[in-house]
Amino acid sequence: MLDKRFVIPLQEINREAFASSIPDFNHRSEIMKTDMGYKCTITNIVRLTEQEKLFQLRIIDNRERDIFKFKPGQFLMLELPGYGEVPISISSSNSNHEFIELCIRKAGHVTSALFTVDEGSHVAIRGPFGSSFPMDEMAGHNVLLIAGGLGVAPLRAPLFWINEHRDRFLNVHLLYGVKEPSQLLFTYQFDEWELINHITLHAIVEHPTGEWQGKSGIITELFDDISIDPENTYAVVCGPPVMFKCVCNYLDKLGIPMNRMFVSLERRMHCGMGKCCRCMVGSTFTCVDGPVFNYWSVMNLKEAI
Amino acid sequence: MKHDFALNIHHLPRVEGHADIKITVRNGKLVDARWAIVETPRFFEIMVKGMSAERVPFLTSRICGICSISHALASIRAIERAMSIEPPAAAEKTRLLAMQGETLQSHALHLFFLVAPDFTGTGSVLPMIHSHPDLVRAGLQLKELGNEISSVTTGRCTHPVSLVVGGVSKAPEKEQLLKLRAMILERKPALDTACSFFQSLAIPDFKRETEFISLFNGSSYPSIGGRLISTDGVNRDENDYLSMTNEYTRDYSTSKFTKLSRESSVAGALARFNNNYLLLHPKAKEMAASFGFQPVCHNPFMNNIAQLVESLHILEDAEELINSLLDMDLRNIKTTYTTKAGSATGAVEAPRGILYHHIETDAAGKVVKANCIIPTTQNNGNIHNDLWAITEQALREGKNDREIEKLCEMLVRSYDPCISCSVH
Amino acid sequence: MHKGTTFEKLKIASFDFTCCEGCQLQLANRESTLTDFLDLLDIRNFREISSEQHNDYDIALIEGSISRPDEVERLQAIRRQAKTLVAFGTCACFGGVNSLKNRFSLNELAVEVYPGMEVETGLVKKISEVVKVDLSIPGCPVNKEEVERIVVSLVTGSQVTLPKYPVCIECKAQINTCLFDLGEICLGPITRAGCNAVCTTGKTPCLGCRGPAEEINMAAFLELVKERGLSENDLREKLAFYNAFEGLYQP
Amino acid sequence: MIYKVISKAEFKRFIDALVRNNSSFGPRQVDSDFRGKALYQFLPVASFDDIALDYTATSSSAKHFFLPFREELSRFIFHDEDWEQQITYDANPIVLIGLRPCDISALNILDDVLLNGHYPSPYYLAKRKNTFVIGMDHLPLPDCFCKSMNHHIVSSGFNLFCSDIGEEYYLSINSSKAFNFLKEFDTRDPLDEENCRLAERRKLISNSFLTEIDVTGLPSILDIEFDSPVWEKWGNKCLNCGTCAMVCPSCYCYSVEESMETNLNGAVRQKKLYSCNLVDFAEVAGGHNFRPKNGDRLKYRYYHQHRGFAENDNQQICVGCNRCGRACLSDINPKNVINDLRMEKESCLTNVLSSPCRR
């Protein structure tokens, strides 16, 4: 028989009470979930290329949909039940509260499984997580958006922001390089970006094939086409690790200050909250301190790029 | 009835290993019946040469995926006897319990997965999941229990990890033992289900007098070590295994043959039953009686019933073993020893009958010579002779070739042959 | 499950070669989930438990190593049929304990074990020396839990992966005493995890049945054995036991 | 904090009452190593006598009571073409007896990371709240260096802390739960003399450390010595086995795995403690490994342990228990690695100025 006097009582942790029981939770519980995801319906799937699809997600619960707010450059953790969870940049406009768009490349376990599901399937998202592009700070300046390959996905959110606040920016250029013409993403929006939003688009492919009429070569060659005012320009760079160095070095030589160049890094992630430590670069978390960094702080981080 | 008939079963299904049955009938007369084992030999007796004795049980357990515990313990017993090592009492009890687990698992596998489909007319147990759900559940429960006993006592159910020369490397935890005891109590009804199923079957009526060989220790149903006895009155020391077996080869079989007082003899559950009936748990005897089953029984098909009876004995005995382990100090489980030159036999009652390992070591504890004689080897001759007799009986009874084929298959299966084991 | 995902049973067959059939036996173990497990399979050929034999399988589990010419032919025929050929267990993946035989002359073996009888036998080979292997599931015997996970992955179209790290991490998670502290050589630091450190948990040194982990540091391992003054003979015997470290050390 | 004194006999009664009424864990001897030295682990205990109160240090830390090696994060139940997510913060109350000050400090550090950061972990919180921690001081082992990390004394993070002052235990009571339990036993306020004896005891402990590591300015040294050959030297010895992180009381990195159930009706997301030394720690889809070399990975463990992360205000998270050093088969330990780094830094100047053959 147990002696009641000495039995330690169970202290249950209640999901709802939990959020409020932690004083420095920064009121974030309102917008982000740390364990249970927001359930979403995949409302539309567009196949962009052999390797990439654009998924449109709608948070099912009205209240949750209301409170889900993010900033351009942030990412979320996308869960496909039964398969796993992956970090994916949000690729749609943050003023769109109806749905979220994710541009996903078939790269491994979870992403391949995602490619087999149909519209109407349910997934879960946690987040948003991470740092964002300083859109307000960039306003009033020229902007260079430089994307390599899939790097255009995270750039779509700032692009939408610029489009929606076009009069607050000076010249805006999108420099976009891929290996082969067939890998160009969002070609169907190119006209809209150029004609309606007055963004100058420059695309280049490494290996021109078939019908390709445009430029060929590597992305830095696109700089020949534009004149850059280093005093008054912000640059946002997104792409494979090899690209960062050569592009940023080039911009550095042009005289763009390092703290006006932004990169978005990619690392292995399992939590998105700075707990699993898989994404650390030096003493920095890609998920909490990043993924968006200014070039000055990444330059200082050994092994970052 | 056909006058000419050739039966050639290539790689008999639902037995462990590869063997063929060949039967030739010409003009209504049986001219050849053969049990041909074609399994590839692995030469374990050579592999162990030069190996440190302490590693040998890990190697010899790989002789067989079903009775790996028996092989490990036969080697351990041989080595311990060769080097005069006395394992602590708690280790001995743990080993006995391990043997019970293995035998239960093996019997359940044989009875439910391999034999039962013969009687339900299905090719395997798979359709029975739907046609005989209760029986399959009972079978799985017993098999799982056997595996669980093995896991608790040896660390894993196939290829034991903690059976070592000198004792056991890790004792079962008392908590695990308590759980195991509860599991045994809970699963006893499964055996009733199995029992009523087998009672409802028409066991083929066939009899051929033969000699049954088993271990005997006079105080408990045989398991590890003891005297070597037979129904023909032979009674020898464990080390006299060679004169019990008299191995010989046949060119159509990679498994050898043995004999004792007659042309052939049998080891296994039926042999143990015939030789040690009095030492069975009273409840097991009761179950035997319900089948009208008593020693000495010469119907090889009754080996299945002997396995069923033994399963009940095991449930009762395992409970007692667990109780005594619970009362013991389980910290003293392994003796340290110094290697020395020696040679001895370790005989254990594997699920399919007596298993002998004879091992000779040098002063550094390396194996110089080894010999393993497997139960199935000891049954080959009898299977062979039974095939003749049963075919002749069937021809006399006017059975057609399909019936004969099935009967022959069932006969072989009732011996529960472990072929890759016998061609080690 | 998800809209658009459909699962089909695996048309599977299981074949055994030179081995103890212990790995096949595992397919019938882990009884608590056995019926669910069998539900994922359309067993076309599995002689050990079934008389039904068909030759229209997609996945072939190959158990055992190869040691006779007739086995080579049988295996090649299976390779022609199978879309996915799986080396199932240590014997199939590395040759296994059977390889210990290769230390002796074939003649000597046959004469000693089968005096006066012709017995055919050859050098023991792992499966990949004879045919192309699509997937390897090591273990002596295979770990049924892992097999179940892999089968579920195959059915659901997930990627099949084995841990890349060594056994030690699973051993530490069981809070075991390290066998090196007890003065024994354990191959845990260089062996691929996935067995849940079953041997070391039973206080028996790992003998490396799952083969080398990814990018092992063999030099550091050999150095450690030397520095601790442990028996070199013991080390060699352990490394050779399953033939799984062939080519990674100089015997 | 309330301070009391309890006689050893009464203490035994107290512990017995706790242990008999709760699921309890304490140090027990599990083995003797080949030199005859006793090895301990935190294991279930059923009575006071089960507890090896005079133990030195356990081989593995008590971390797994709070961060299990494997832990279910959530469960999905499938039905038709839909699913449901279920999460429980599983924790039963337990008593943990005999933690050393460094072990408790490690818990405080984990609290900082897992409770006080941006995203508190409810899984950890549930276990932390339901664990009754009884601390106990001890004389350091020759290789303990917690004093260098300033963790040889701990003032929070436990329910009760006991210091051996001879005939009695000096109790520091840090929770109302502990206080209430103790009401049932014979305790009294410490006398002056007993306060003195406590001070003496602390002095003795503090003076008994044989291993010291100079950690001043370590974070910046680590930054500067990023490309130091020291990493390659120790990296070449590292077996990539992850043992260090598993036994460490403050390592918390993990991996997440999701697996479908065999009946395909559900799936479980599990968290698994990982180690930055494991080969695929920083490997991403497509096979690129951000830390391909042993030395890179080893370095990151030291980075994390001794430089800290933004998430825990860059405080060092190593508490100096040297469990990793004891467990490492290749004899890699914080003392040697850090000393090497310092030497490397200090020898720089001499190398540059006087050595003609600087490599």
Ligand SMILES: Cc1cc2nc3c(=O)[nH]c(=O)nc-3n(C[C@H](O)[C@H](O)[C@H](O)COP(=O)(O)OP(=O)(O)OC[C@H]3O[C@@H](n4cnc5c(N)ncnc54)[C@H](O)[C@@H]3O)c2cc1C
């Ligand atoms: C901040 C951020 C934003 C990203 N945005 C996008 C995007 O918009 N579109 C897109 O297609 N991809 C994006 N990725 C990459 C994407 O996360 C990986 O391709 C994906 O995790 C691969 O998972 P998998 O299961 O298919 O591959 P596997 O190789 O099977 O990976 C197994 C697990 O490892 C982890 N992992 C593997 N590779 C990565 C990686 N590169 N980054 C992070 N975790 C990884 C994941 O947890 C994954 O579940 C982004 C990555 C990060 C870090």
Ligand code: SF4
């Ligand atoms: S016992 Fe073996 S597997 Fe376990 S930690 Fe030690 S070396 Fe590694």
Ligand code: SF4
């Ligand atoms: S511990 Fe080693 S030998 Fe044992 S199962 Fe695991 S890998 Fe195989």
Ligand code: SF4
């Ligand atoms: S890093 Fe080593 S010394 Fe430091 S706390 Fe962890 S185990 Fe202890």
